[in-house]
Amino acid sequence: MLDRLTGLEVLSKVAGSGSLSGAARLLGMSPTMVTKHLAALEARLGTKLFHRTTRRLTITEAGRRYLDLA
Known part of the structure; x- marks a missing residue:
């Protein structure tokens, strides 16, 4: 089981950077691990x-609500 707090941090970084690879760089982890946490x-x-x-990553309404509550 992956760490829940790390998952929340990953969500925040992906939403802020707009990309999995950008979030991975910010977090110091591989894009594969970012994807697994998500x-x-x-x-x-x-x-x-x-x-x-393949060209875009956009947060869903559910993702936005969860991020706002967390």
């Missing part, structure tokens, strides 16, 4: 936090 957080919450395409 996936674990999404699985715990039962919802998608970001819309991902």
Whole structure:
């Protein structure tokens, strides 16, 4: 199980930077680990936090609400 606080920090950094790789650089971890933390957080919450395409990453309304509450 991945650390929940780290997952929240990852969510915040991805939302702020607008990219998985940018968040990974800020956090000093690999993009793969950033993705794993987001996936674990999404699985715990039962919802998608970001819309991902090959060219864009945008936070969902659920992601925005969760980030505002945390």
